[in-house]
Amino acid sequence: MATRGIQQLKKLNIRYCEVGGSSAAVRSYLKQSSPSSHLVNFARENPNVQIHVLPRNGHHPYIQGEYVTGQSKQICVKNADDKRIRSVMAMLRNSSGRKLVKLGGLAVRGDCPSVQGVWTPMLDLGTEPFEMKVVEG
Numbered sequence: 001m002a003t004r005g006i007q008q009l010k011k012l013n014i015r016y017c018e019v020g021g022s023s024a025a026v027r028s029y030l031k032q033s034s035p036s037s038h039l040v041n042f043a044r045e046n047p048n049v050q051i052h053v054l055p056r057n058g059h060h061p062y063i064q065g066e067y068v069t070g071q072s073k074q075i076c077v078k079n080a081d082d083k084r085i086r087s088v089m090a091m092l093r094n095s096s097g098r099k100l101v102k103l104g105g106l107a108v109r110g111d112c113p114s115v116q117g118v119w120t121p122m123l124d125l126g127t128e129p130f131e132m133k134v135v136e137g
Contacts, residue, residue, distance in 0.1 A: 003096060006068065007046070007049070007068075008067050008068050008069070008095070008097050009046070009049050009065050009066075009067060009068075009092060009093050009095075009097070010048075010049065010050065010066050010067055010068050011049065011050045011051075011052065011066040012049055012050070012051045012063065012064070012065055012066075012089065012092065012093075013054065013063070013064040013066070014030070014051070014052070014053045014054070014063050015054050015055075015056040015059070015062050015063075015064070016030070016053075016055060016056065016061040017055065017056060017057050017058060017059060017060070017061065018055045020058070020060070020061075021079075022060050022061065022078040022079050023060070023078075025077075025079065025080055025081055025082065026061040026077060026080070026085065028082075029082050029085050030053060038082070038086055039051070042089055042093075046093060049093065060076055060078040061077050061080075062074050062075060062076045062077060063075055063077055063085070063088050063089060063092065065092035065093075065095070066097075067096070067097025068097070069096075069097050071097045072097070073092060073095065073097065075088050075092070
């Protein structure tokens with residue numbers, strides 16, 4: 001995502017295990033060394049993004065995006081396929097890196113929080129006694 005013409009994603013770290021089974025898809029994604037591989041195309045389309053591929057043995061794989069604002073987002077890609085890895089990289093590229101802020105701050109309150117209405121001591125319920133009618137049939 002670009003804010004005022006500046007691409008927000010600065011660095012993309014791909015961390016994986018060299019022997020772990022949960023990193024098998026990430027290893028196969030990285031081994032695609034053809035000129036038309038998805039990682040090479042991603043690097044060509046985003047020349048201002050640094051891509052670091054680092055092994056981290058004994059841990060599950062993740063992709064981390066570092067942004068111009070100093071914030072970072074980390075998404076686990078354990079047992080993910082190539083399509084999921086591509087979508088995570090695209091999502092990190094398209095996000096701004098800012099923390100989510102709750103707008104408004106107050107909970108939504110209605111005029112009448114109960115379906116039956118609000119009880120007050122001045123509520124007029126009537127003076128007629130309650131009668132129970134039995135219907136035979």
